Amino acid sequence: KNEVEQSPQNLTAQEGEFITINCSYSVGISALHWLQQHPGGGIVSLFMLSSGKKKHGRLIATINIQEKHSSLHITASHPRDSAVYICAVRTGNQFYFGTGTSLTVIP
Amino acid sequence: NAGVTQTPKFQVLKTGQSMTLQCAQDMNHEYMSWYRQDPGMGLRLIHYSVGAGITDQGEVPNGYNVSRSTTEDFPLRLLSAAPSQTSVYFCASSYSVFSYNEQFFGPGTRLTVL
Numbered sequence: 552k553n554e555v556e557q558s559p560q561n562l563t564a565q566e567g568e569f570i571t572i573n574c575s576y577s578v579g580i581s582a583l584h585w586l587q588q589h590p591g592g593g594i595v596s597l598f599m600l601s602s603g604k605k606k607h608g609r610l611i612a613t614i615n616i617q618e619k620h621s622s623l624h625i626t627a628s629h630p631r632d633s634a635v636y637i638c639a640v641r642t643g644n645q646f647y648f649g650t651g652t653s654l655t656v657i658p
Numbered sequence: 659n660a661g662v663t664q665t666p667k668f669q670v671l672k673t674g675q676s677m678t679l680q681c682a683q684d685m686n687h688e689y690m691s692w693y694r695q696d697p698g699m700g701l702r703l704i705h706y707s708v709g710a711g712i713t714d715q716g717e718v719p720n721g722y723n724v725s726r727s728t729t730e731d732f733p734l735r736l737l738s739a740a741p742s743q744t745s746v747y748f749c750a751s752s753y754s755v756f757s758y759n760e761q762f763f764g765p766g767t768r769l770t771v772l
Contacts, residue, residue, distance in 0.1 A: 555700075584760065584761065586761075586763075592746065592765070592766050593763070593765055593766070594748060594750075594763040594766075595763070596760035596761055596762070596763075599759070599760050637700070637701070639701070644689075644706060644708060644714065645703055645706070645716060645717070646691070646693075646701075646703055646761075647703075647717075648693075648700040648701040648702070649700055650698060650699065650700040651700060
């Protein structure tokens with residue numbers, strides 16, 4: 552069973568394009584996290600959301616608790632945004648992760 | 659701050675061998691956790707700890723053991739390695755289990771069991 556589903560699995564975009572990655576989950580959550588995994592393997596946290604919307608630079612994350620859905624948007628994409636983006640939900644003391652969206656931004 | 663550190667970075671074991679993956683954080687975080695990452699599966703929680711002396715099982719705990727004797731350290735022990743444990747292992751920590759805090763991840767340990 553997959554508590555967290557992401558789409559698309561793979562995404563290729565031209566530099567400058569607006570990108571959306573979607574995350575749907577099936578469990579009750581206390582928080583949702585968006586993570587970025589670099590080609591070298593390191594994982595960094597981008598956002599933690601429990602409601603509404605957050606913005607950091609060109610990245611915007613939204614969450615709709617009623618619909619159990621979150622989106623990560625990247626405006627004016629750049630080749631350095633190429634990475635795997637992972638959605639994770641926290642329920643109680645446990646985290647469940649999506650399988651990730653592999654993004655490639657072509658110059 | 660060094661953040662979350664993991665050692666070793668790479669390890670090759672033979673079936674049946676035991677070993678300990680080390681994880682340490684210097685941020686005084688209460689919550690620490692171990693994940694494995696396998697192709698097409700996403701990260702899966704192995705064990706977690708909400709403070710020194712307190713540990714609990716995650717989604718895939720079989721074949722692994724943990725302890726948390728100090729706030730800083732959270733080692734993961736493989737009792738008798740099996741090829742199915744070939745994976746990349748990540749340790750992570752966050753400030754408190756009771757508040758909404760981001761997780762900080764270690765650089766990972768790539769383990770191969772032959």
